[in-house]
Amino acid sequence: MGAVLPLLALRAFCETARLGSLKAAAERMGVTAGAVSQQIRLLEERLGVILLTRNRYGVQLTEAGEVLYPGLSRGFGQIESALLDLDALTRAATLTITTQPSFAASWLVPRLAAFKALYPEIEVQVQATAELVDLHRSQVDIALRHGLGEYPGLESTRLLAPVLLPVISPRLLAEGPALQAPQGCLEYPLLQDAERADWTLWLQAHGVEPDSRSRRGPSFDEDMLLLRAAADGQGIALVQAQHAEDDLRSGRLVVAVDRPWPSRFAYYLVARKQSLQRWPVQVFAQWLGTQVASES
Incomplete structure (x- = not known):
C-alpha cells in the first residue's frame, strides 16, 4: 500500500461498514455522503479490490471487505479509546452524566445540590436524552440506564428497581366510577407506555385478566409525558413511583389504586x-x- 496510510479513506470505509449506510457514515464524520463515497472509491482503487457493494437497503461487504473490516474496526476503536482516556485525564474535575429526561427531572437533579455541597470543585454536566449514548465513542463519564444490566464491554452497578404505580387526577377520579381494586382501572381511559405492555403486565400481576381495554389509549415514550397527560385528566397513567413524587406531593395526581408492582x-x-x-x-x-x- 505504501508508507503513507490513507486514514480518511480507511475511516470512511470503516464507518460505512459499521453503520451500514453511506448517509449514516457521513453524519458520523461530519461530511457529505458523496465525500464518503469518493473516499471509499479511492481506497478501492488503491487496494485494487472492491470492498463494498451498494443496494436499495444500504451497503454490503464483499469478501475483501469482510477481511479488512475487523482489523480496522479494532484499530480505530483503540485510537478512540486512547483519545478518550487522554481527554478524561485533561478534564480533571468535570463529570458528564447521561440519563433519561424523566429520571433526570424527577430523581437525579433534585439530589444534585447535596452532591455539589460535598464536592463543590466538581463540575457536573447532565445530558438528559431518550437516545442511548455510546459510551465507547463519547466523552460521557457515566450513564444512568434503565434496563436489565447487560452492557457488553462496560461496567455496571445496580442502583434501584422502580415499582409501577397507577396515578390519576383528582378531578377525573371524582367524576368517574369508584376505584377500589385493580379491575376498576379498566373502566377509565388508560395512558400507555410506548410498547403498550405495562398495563397488561400490571393487571396480570394483580390477578386481573386483561382484555382489549388494557392496550387502548394514547401512548407516550416518557414518564414525564404520561404524568402530564394524567394531570390533564386524560386517563390513568402507570408510571415509575419515583417519577410521580412531585405530582403526588402537590396534589396534581393521586394514587388510583394502592397496588405498586415491582x-x-x-x-x-x-x-x-x-x-x-x-x-x-x-x-x-x-x-x-x-x-x-438511605432511601430504600
Missing part, C-alpha cells in the same frame, strides 16, 4: 472501566450508592 428492570450506573478510575466518577458513584441506600 418492575423487572432496574436503574444501573454504567461506565467504561477507564472512566471508573477518575476521581470525580469514583466519588459520584459512592455518593449515588449512599443516596439509594
Whole structure:
C-alpha cells in the first residue's frame, strides 16, 4: 500500500461498514455522503479490490471487505479509546452524566445540590436524552440506564428497581366510577407506555385478566409525558413511583389504586472501566450508592 496510510479513506470505509449506510457514515464524520463515497472509491482503487457493494437497503461487504473490516474496526476503536482516556485525564474535575429526561427531572437533579455541597470543585454536566449514548465513542463519564444490566464491554452497578404505580387526577377520579381494586382501572381511559405492555403486565400481576381495554389509549415514550397527560385528566397513567413524587406531593395526581408492582428492570450506573478510575466518577458513584441506600 505504501508508507503513507490513507486514514480518511480507511475511516470512511470503516464507518460505512459499521453503520451500514453511506448517509449514516457521513453524519458520523461530519461530511457529505458523496465525500464518503469518493473516499471509499479511492481506497478501492488503491487496494485494487472492491470492498463494498451498494443496494436499495444500504451497503454490503464483499469478501475483501469482510477481511479488512475487523482489523480496522479494532484499530480505530483503540485510537478512540486512547483519545478518550487522554481527554478524561485533561478534564480533571468535570463529570458528564447521561440519563433519561424523566429520571433526570424527577430523581437525579433534585439530589444534585447535596452532591455539589460535598464536592463543590466538581463540575457536573447532565445530558438528559431518550437516545442511548455510546459510551465507547463519547466523552460521557457515566450513564444512568434503565434496563436489565447487560452492557457488553462496560461496567455496571445496580442502583434501584422502580415499582409501577397507577396515578390519576383528582378531578377525573371524582367524576368517574369508584376505584377500589385493580379491575376498576379498566373502566377509565388508560395512558400507555410506548410498547403498550405495562398495563397488561400490571393487571396480570394483580390477578386481573386483561382484555382489549388494557392496550387502548394514547401512548407516550416518557414518564414525564404520561404524568402530564394524567394531570390533564386524560386517563390513568402507570408510571415509575419515583417519577410521580412531585405530582403526588402537590396534589396534581393521586394514587388510583394502592397496588405498586415491582418492575423487572432496574436503574444501573454504567461506565467504561477507564472512566471508573477518575476521581470525580469514583466519588459520584459512592455518593449515588449512599443516596439509594438511605432511601430504600
